[in-house]
Amino acid sequence: MTALHLQNFSVFRGPCDVLRNINLQVGAGECVGLLGPNGAGKTTLLRGALGLMASKGQSSIAALPLAARAQHVAWLPQAREIAWPVKVETLVALGRLPHLGVGQKPGPLDQAAIDSAIARMRLQGLRGRIATQLSGGEQARVLIARALAQATPVLMVDEPAAGLDPAYQIALMQTLTAEARAGRTVIASMHDLGLAARFCTRLVVLSQGEVVADGPPAQVLTPDVLARVFHIRAYVDHGIHGPIIQPLDVME
Amino acid sequence: MARGLGAGLVGMVMALFAVSLLVGPAGLPPLQALTALVRGDALAETLVMREIRLPRAMLAVLVGAALGLAGAAMQGYLRNPLAEPGLIGVSGSAALGAVLALQTGLAAVHILALPFAALAGAVLAVLLILALAGPRGGSITLILAGIAVSALAGALTSLVLNLSPNPFAASEIVFWMMGSLADRSMTHVILAAPFIVAGALVLLALGRSFDALTLGEDAAASMGVSLVRVRVMLVLGVASMVGAATAVAGAIGFVGLVVPHILRPLVGARPSALLPASALGGAVLVLMADIAVRVILPTRDLKLGVLTALVGAPLFLHLIYKTRAQGL
Numbered sequence: 102m103t104a105l106h107l108q109n110f111s112v113f114r115g116p117c118d119v120l121r122n123i124n125l126q127v128g129a130g131e132c133v134g135l136l137g138p139n140g141a142g143k144t145t146l147l148r149g150a151l152g153l154m155a156s157k158g159q160s161s162i163a164a165l166p167l168a169a170r171a172q173h174v175a176w177l178p179q180a181r182e183i184a185w186p187v188k189v190e191t192l193v194a195l196g197r198l199p200h201l202g203v204g205q206k207p208g209p210l211d212q213a214a215i216d217s218a219i220a221r222m223r224l225q226g227l228r229g230r231i232a233t234q235l236s237g238g239e240q241a242r243v244l245i246a247r248a249l250a251q252a253t254p255v256l257m258v259d260e261p262a263a264g265l266d267p268a269y270q271i272a273l274m275q276t277l278t279a280e281a282r283a284g285r286t287v288i289a290s291m292h293d294l295g296l297a298a299r300f301c302t303r304l305v306v307l308s309q310g311e312v313v314a315d316g317p318p319a320q321v322l323t324p325d326v327l328a329r330v331f332h333i334r335a336y337v338d339h340g341i342h343g344p345i346i347q348p349l350d351v352m353e
Numbered sequence: 354m355a356r357g358l359g360a361g362l363v364g365m366v367m368a369l370f371a372v373s374l375l376v377g378p379a380g381l382p383p384l385q386a387l388t389a390l391v392r393g394d395a396l397a398e399t400l401v402m403r404e405i406r407l408p409r410a411m412l413a414v415l416v417g418a419a420l421g422l423a424g425a426a427m428q429g430y431l432r433n434p435l436a437e438p439g440l441i442g443v444s445g446s447a448a449l450g451a452v453l454a455l456q457t458g459l460a461a462v463h464i465l466a467l468p469f470a471a472l473a474g475a476v477l478a479v480l481l482i483l484a485l486a487g488p489r490g491g492s493i494t495l496i497l498a499g500i501a502v503s504a505l506a507g508a509l510t511s512l513v514l515n516l517s518p519n520p521f522a523a524s525e526i527v528f529w530m531m532g533s534l535a536d537r538s539m540t541h542v543i544l545a546a547p548f549i550v551a552g553a554l555v556l557l558a559l560g561r562s563f564d565a566l567t568l569g570e571d572a573a574a575s576m577g578v579s580l581v582r583v584r585v586m587l588v589l590g591v592a593s594m595v596g597a598a599t600a601v602a603g604a605i606g607f608v609g610l611v612v613p614h615i616l617r618p619l620v621g622a623r624p625s626a627l628l629p630a631s632a633l634g635g636a637v638l639v640l641m642a643d644i645a646v647r648v649i650l651p652t653r654d655l656k657l658g659v660l661t662a663l664v665g666a667p668l669f670l671h672l673i674y675k676t677r678a679q680g681l
Contacts (some may be wrong), residue, residue: 185567
């Protein structure tokens, strides 16, 4: 089953096009890392595909009606916003809103999804804390838990690892790959090439609004792509841990 | 909303409603006043109770609930604890309509001329705001449109005062703008109630959308919230409630700002739970203030809006101080 299908997909902002003729098909069980330098159009691709921005061409997700879309895909924006001093538990429970009818209260199924999301992000100890009083990294984990609690076939996250310490970065990526292994689809924009290479099943590289590389990490992260797109030189190795990449220096 | 809090607030509204019925210059003994209200056989007392005190107490509940609920809705939508119902310019425009009715002498022709002029002002403001803010877009364009409409209504109100032919008209306008529930009739209640109840139903239905907006507009939109629909319903709901409240009571400040602020910690900060709580809390605050104006200076017609601002501003400062002490 196709989780996301983009066809001749373009997004314009004023007179300039931010994305040009993107064709992308993502299936169930994939953990896709969306890479690219700043301003390449990663966030625009995700928001456009979700129908949050005006676009041209086809997006299978944006074509869904609003309520069906919220049950098909959970979206974690880059801006981590928690407007009110609510409890962690209350915040994670917001992920169940798309599954509740008018006036319907969360049932045992919803509670199970909330508990599982809290457990997967290791937030049991913070359940009763006020979310706005937590550290930035903890808030990020709470917000990811909200997206997990939505329990959708597709999970789209914008730079989920930003602001997390190394242990939680790895734990997060493991959670995301576990989601993919369970048959769901994860599409995450990222900047950490090392994490992307190690954990994603597929990498899509964007540059200046176009897809310039698409495939398994080992095929995508070549010295040529790193030089052309990211303007860096990196140490790349393929060992028992899969591809290992360590950026070394910036190319002139 | 926690059951205890809800019951407590309802109890307070009922108790204060009763007190409001028993306070007044006629100086009726409580028991006699209540019998006159219910039985309706004693002419003068019944008239006082049914035509003066009952509508006044009912209006205090309606106006307070309108301001409290509209304030909580504005704060929930804008995700800003400093938002208040006047922000979208409806109260300013309603006041302008009322001021024009006073200025032209229309208000003296019929008892409902002034409230209707105020409602017309509110409707005009809504149309202008929706046209200015456009069909798409987030809350920022709505605030900017609201500020523009408020400023325009304020300027036009000043212009009317400026060109006022005689000082009596000017002072009448100024006193009306201070806000009061004195000398209102059942006609005012019948006029305001449908608008306030309809607006309340619209705003209460938005509770879940406001909850989702806790995570920001983007996340809320991805969770099935139609931002366009929420914005239109918010404007219509707030305008209906605040327009009607301003039409019958004049401008009463600080209720919509302070009440949600006080109650937020008591409902676990959930925007949806804050809506009904703030409606009850607003009714409590306006009932208390309207009793206070009659008790503190019974002979001087102290204006309700003056008192709510006098009490509300220091209360607000105290809240800011408390927030600062928590290091937030």
